[in-house]
Amino acid sequence: MKGILKRYPLSDILFALISFSASFTVLSLIVATAYVLYDESSLAIHRFGILNFIFSAEWDPVKEVFGAAASLYGTLVTTVLSLLFAIPVSIGIAIFLTEISPHILKTPIGIAIEMLAAIPSIIYGMWGLFTLAPIMANYIEPALQKTLGNIPVVGLLFQGTPQGIDLFTASIVLSIMITPFITSITRDALNLTPDIMKESAYALGATKWEVVKDIMIPYAKLGIYGGIVLALGRALGETMAVAFVLGNNHQISPSLFEAAATITVTLANEFTEADSDIYLSSLFYLALILFTLSFVILAIAKFFLLKVERGYTR
């Protein structure tokens, strides 16, 4: 101790200590979140168990019986659908930004796409509720029902009266929200392709698309995976955009044109109304599940992206 005091000036030691405690706060916040959520939900964990809670679709505040299946189903469907919509579009945008766009347009269009990520989610929600939902209910969903709704098995997805407040609309809003995340990471990954590889392919007579498809995308594979998994984590935890256009309806229905609930929507709508301990505890349980899910998924995304950093820079 005395050696340290002699070797370093006091200001150095103080500043190091203060800044260390700040960075330690970050660590302890994560641990505290996990612990507090677990502690608050322990009542529900003991009452309903783990698997039983996850696979039970009953959500009845009056009888005080709770199960997460309906919320999990909604979360799963909206996330998967929104990824299906967003992945091709965002990779397309990334290809446009790296290979096609004239040089002057690259920065402005890139910034414009990133603007999509800056718009608050509540704006997406409002826009979805007041503008997109009526369009969906009046034009797009009836059209889908007329065409795809008559095919035997696929048709089940498009049953019911189109109201615009349903899984389908929510997925579209979500897909717009996550597009910029996939785009910016994919673009950065594509940009890392060494020019010499592209030039070699061109020299062999490859077309531009062949260079993109066979050289750049394989090279940027890990980065693209990372971007997709990151977007998955985002879609999973998005609240406000979905809360407006999903209706809060605890049911599992095969149709995409039905109102549903996700974990986040359930939390947003019912948290302040929970009047019994077990109700509140079940909501905390949902939050714990969401926290664990997104933590694991984001860790996977980070794993891919770190691999990209290491593999390409060293």
Add this chain to the structure above:
Amino acid sequence: MIYNPSYVRKRKIKSIIALLLSTLAAFLGLFWLGFIIFDVIRHGVEGLNLALFVEDPAPPGIPGGGLRNAFVGQLLIVFYATIVGVPIGLLAGIFIAEYARGTKFARVVSVLSDIMVSVPSIVVGTFIYAILVKPVGNVNFGGIVAVGFLSAIIAAFFGMFLSFLINRLFSVSSETTGKLIKAIVATITVLFGLTVFLILSPKLVDRIQGFNGWAGAISLAFIMIPVVLRTTEDMLSLVPWTLREAAFALGASYYNVIKDIAIRAAITGILTGVILSIARVAGETAPLLFTSFNNAYFTTNMNEPMSSLTVTIFNYAMGPYEDWHIKAWAAALVITLFILFITVVARVIISWRYKG
């Protein structure tokens, strides 16, 4: 086979179609952005007037009134969130980029805060609810932390001013007197900070009575910390190591190197990161839903439930009255323009400062 003209043509057509689709995707992205912004402006302009900013809400169902309570509440919550979140994020970023550079600890903190950035914000809300809203009757530690940071920042500015004054008034010749003066200034600053804290905290912070503004501010700070931390770390690691070595060679301590070299060189980027993080939390709704909740009346008392723009937008948009919808759109317009403006300015600064 390769020289077969029809095969070559087929590949060329395929390429053109694929590139066309990519271009269309880019236009689709721009279309959504344009559509959303256009829609917000179209609906929002209708309700935009002076009354929106200076009047309190009328009773439900009666047209007129404004959203003064929400604007003031939002400003207060974001202000205290910045007061708490920015210093922690900055200091933590400095620690892992400088003192702990290259260590395992730094990597763990960095990766964890990357994950924290994307942790669902509603989960943050539930966490803060459990510790700062649910224990009714307990001391509001969130408020104490916020006031503590506020007084520390005031004291820091006071100390800087004091030492600046002393440097101007006296010219110090010997090293011992210089050290003595420094010690005295430091003591006065610390005492000043403590006094400010002791005066402010009983006045501002009360026991938890349920939903309160402090909880909202702390949950926004939670979201801010990792954002500030990561940008600070990135910007500091962009400063060349040789610059620091040059200062070390002159006998500077690491604290002086950080203060006078590293931060000076990275200050534009760091400030931009801070601004971006404010823009990020200004649009957050989910963490405020069950921390600061909502309040139909004007209040500046952070111990009470406090209305914020975003939560007000949520309630008004979901509400039954046409007048509420118009107000919600107007508030949405204000907040969108604010955030987009800040983001564009920050992006422009970054691309101007860090070209290529």
